Amino acid sequence: GQQVMQIPQYQHVQEGEDFTTYCNSSTTLSNIQWYKQRPGGHPVFLIQLVKSGEVKKQKRLTFQFGEAKKNSSLHITATQTTDVGTYFCAGHRDSNYQLIWGAGTKLIIKP
Amino acid sequence: GAGVSQSPSNKVTEKGKDVELRCDPISGHTALYWYRQSLGQGLEFLIYFQGNSAPDKSGLPSDRFSAERTGGSVSTLTIQRTQQEDSAVYLCASSLAPSGYYYGYTFGSGTRLTVV
Numbered sequence: 001g002q003q004v005m006q007i008p009q010y011q012h013v014q015e016g017e018d019f020t021t022y023c024n025s026s027t028t029l030s031n032i033q034w035y036k037q038r039p040g041g042h043p044v045f046l047i048q049l050v051k052s053g054e055v056k057k058q059k060r061l062t063f064q065f066g067e068a069k070k071n072s073s074l075h076i077t078a079t080q081t082t083d084v085g086t087y088f089c090a091g092h093r094d095s096n097y098q099l100i101w102g103a104g105t106k107l108i109i110k111p
Numbered sequence: 112g113a114g115v116s117q118s119p120s121n122k123v124t125e126k127g128k129d130v131e132l133r134c135d136p137i138s139g140h141t142a143l144y145w146y147r148q149s150l151g152q153g154l155e156f157l158i159y160f161q162g163n164s165a166p167d168k169s170g171l172p173s174d175r176f177s178a179e180r181t182g183g184s185v186s187t188l189t190i191q192r193t194q195q196e197d198s199a200v201y202l203c204a205s206s207l208a209p210s211g212y213y214y215g216y217t218f219g220s221g222t223r224l225t226v227v
Contacts, residue, residue, distance in 0.1 A: 019213045031212065033211070035215070042221055043204075099210070103152075103153040
């Protein structure tokens, strides 16, 4: 079946360093969504990208959707302790099908 | 309500007992989902309700698991004869658009189930 692979599983960074997580789908997606789950919390919707090659920014977060609509990335510039958590990508095969989830990337800030 | 409400927030049960977990979605959200998340793991899909359509039960791990949604609103996930491997956080989510397109899923805070 269709899968969304997300890497890395974990990333340890010093505060102030950048962080990137990548998602790759085996087939074309109609959209990609990103969620953040704080430790002990639940996933919270961050953003959706729909267009091929689309780039969106939210303050220090930059989201990209690949030209072929099969991959996506989330980049955080100058991480802060508030960025700690697990970032999930998820995509739709089509608008009538439920989300297909990546396994998440856990961002850990080194003390 | 303003968000997705789940109850109880924590449940400890003895192996072999039945449990019921409740989810109250955002008013007007036609789609409702149940997921399971084991400690440090990703989201495991369980079941999806969309309006009056037959639910997608393809993620239910065994016939001990069942769910219903009454009146297109509140949903109950029932686990019969609980096993220790059922211990996890059970997350409910709802969405305005079918399948969560455009606006994504809104998750509840979850029910942490511990089977002892």
